[in-house]
Amino acid sequence: GTDGDRPFIAFVLGGPGSGKGTQCSRIASDFGFAHVSAGDLLRNEIASGTDHGEWILEIIREGRIVPSEITVELVRKAIESSSAKRVLIDGFPRCEENRIAFEKITGTEPDLVLFFDCPEDEMVKRLLSRNQGRVDDNIETIKKRLKVFESLNLPVVEYYSSRGKAHKINATGTEDEIFEAVRKLFSSLRL
Template identity: 70%
Template sequence: TSKQVRPFITFVLGGPGSGKGTQCAKIAETFGFAHLSAGELLRKEISSGCENGEMILDIIKEGNIVPSEITINLIRKEIELSENRKILVDGFPRTNENRIAFESIIGVEPDLVIFFDCPEEEMVKRLLSRNQGRIDDNIETIKKRLEVFDKLNLPVINYYSSKGKLQKIKAVGTMEDIFEKVYPVFASLRFE
C-alpha cells in the first residue's frame, strides 16, 4: 500500500515589504521548497482576465483583502498540483478567518510559521524604491496595506505565537544578513 505523504506546510508572514518574497525565493532554492505566493496567485488571476480579475484588481489597488474563498481556492489548487511536498505559503493567512478556513478546507495545520518582523519605516522605504513599482506601491496604498496588516494579520501572528509555532526573524539589514538568520531554522528540519 502506498502511503499518502502529508505536505509540510510553512506559512511565511510579515508586513508589506518585510521581504517575504525575497527570502522565500532563497529558501526555495536552498532547501528545495515550492514557493506559493498568495499575492502572485492573485496578480496572475488579474492578468489572466478571468471573471474575478477586475474585482481582485480593485481590492489590491486599495490595499484591502481579497475574499477568503478566492485565495483559499487558488492555494488549494496549487498545493494539489505541486509534486513537491515541502511548501512555502507566502503572504497567507492574512486574517484569522483565512486561517480557520484553511484549516477546515485543506484539513491541515501549518508545521511552521515564519514572521519577518520589520520596522514600518524600513518597509515603506523598500516598497517606494522597488524597481518596476507595483500598482499598490504608492504611498496611499502602502499606508492602507500597513493598517490592514496591523489590524488583521498581527492577530494571526499572535495566535501562532501563543501556539508555540512562530519563528520570529528580525528582518533588518541586507538580504544576506536576514537569510543567515533564516538558514538555521530550515537546516534543522528533518523530513521523513
C-alpha cells in the first residue's frame, strides 16, 4: 500500500534501449499511470535554456550521469505536481546515490520496480536505428551508457530484487510481446 496521500510509485529500470520509454507509454495509456521520464525531464531543462541546461547537455552527450541534486529534485517536483494516483518513474534511480537521496528527501520507497532485461547487442541495435537519433545515440556514447548502466544502475536493481520489489521482464521480443509480459505481471499483482 502507499503512505498517506502520495501516489502509487513504480520505478522503471533497464539499460539504454531496453524499451523503458516505449513500454511506459503503453502502460500509461492502458493502466492509467502518469509517465515521468527522468531523461525527458533533463532534456526539457536543456530545451528551456535554464542555468543548468548547457551543463546537462554536456553530461548527456558524454553518457555520464547527471548529479543527484538535480535529478532527484526534478523527479520529486514531477511527482508532486501530478494528480495521478499511479506514477511510472522511467529511468530513475540511476545509481545508489539517486536511490538514497530520493528515499531521504521524499521519505518514501517505490511500491514496485520493473526491470526490463535485454541483451546488450539488441539494445545497441535499437539505439543505432532510432528514427530521430538523439545526441547520445552514437556508438561511442552508447558504449559509455552501457558501462554506466552496468556499474551504477544494476546495483540498484539488485538492491530492489533483494527486497522483493523488483520484477524482471524479458525485453528481447517485439513491443507487443513485451507488453503482454507486463500485462501478465500487472494482472498477477492485481494492478
